[in-house]
Amino acid sequence: MTVAPGTLVLAGTPIGDIADAPPRLAEELAGADVVAAEDTRRLRRLTQALGVQPKGRVVSYFEGNEAARTPELVEALLGGSRVLLVTDAGMPSVSDPGYRLVAAAVEQDIKVTAVPGPSAVLTALALSGLPVDRFCFEGFLPRKAGERLSRLREVAGERRTLVYFEAPHRLDDTLAAMAEVFGAERRAAVCRELTKTYEEIKRGPVGELAEWAAEGVRGEITVVVEGAPEKAEELGADELVRRVRVREEAGERRKEAIAAVAVEAGVPKREVFDAVVAAKSAQKPL
Secondary structure (H helix, E strand, O other): OOOOOOEEEEEOEOOOOHHHOOHHHHHHHHHOOEEEEOOHHHHHHHHHHHOOOOOOEEEEOOOOOHHHHHHHHHHHHHOOOEEEEEOOOEOOOOOOOOHHHHHHHHHOOOEEEEEOOOOHHHHHHHHHOOOOOOEEEEEEOOOOHHHHHHHHHHOOOOOOEEEEEEOHHHHHHHHHHHHHHHOOOOEEEEEEOOOOOOOEEEEEEHHHHHHHHOOOOOOOEEEEEOOOOOOOOOOOHHHHHHHHHHHHHOOOOHHHHHHHHHHHHOOOHHHHHHHHHHHHHOOOOO
């Protein structure tokens, strides 16, 4: 007799306050045939807090074993099992393990559903005070400084609000890089420890936030950054150079003049810098 495939359930888990757990989460944890968890120890704490005991098999499913364990879970699904996937916080596959398993399940025509739950991305957006009608989630930036700058330059002209996750010990470097690429006056919000006891939302120009973060920040971090301003006009390289020259003649240092022109023109600071360097190489007066 042919066995009908089971169902893959992606379950959102609290990002801080356990009281935010959706009611269906406890039901799914208790009834799943297999529970795949990013961290089985954290899963144990979650089930204890919810007062449930999984009846099914509990297995680990994290970045280090995701590729190897996916075929095993797909086999269980094809055998008719209900597999519940949970990560440490938030929705699986959103900067967490899960995408590979979802893709494999879809490839096999296995039903995939979800238990909606708390989201650090949407919570931070709602609290940021920045436009939320259009946004992009960029996940974590690269750890290396050069790669981080390159990634930021790719979205320097992005009009939609940007959302990032970041580790607390890299936050000051990331905000400083954003100030360099986006301009120090670009508005942003640093959302720390969302829904937890010491929740904090720090809003302001990204340059000021970088100075604040340099003193040290702890906790889970989500950064929301205002999109690039609409360009009132397309400015050529000569006009960018001219504007830098005007500011320099008024007493600004070249570095600050370049940053200010980039903000007012709605272009990456690198574009203005390159125009200035090219003009200097061509011996055009600055």
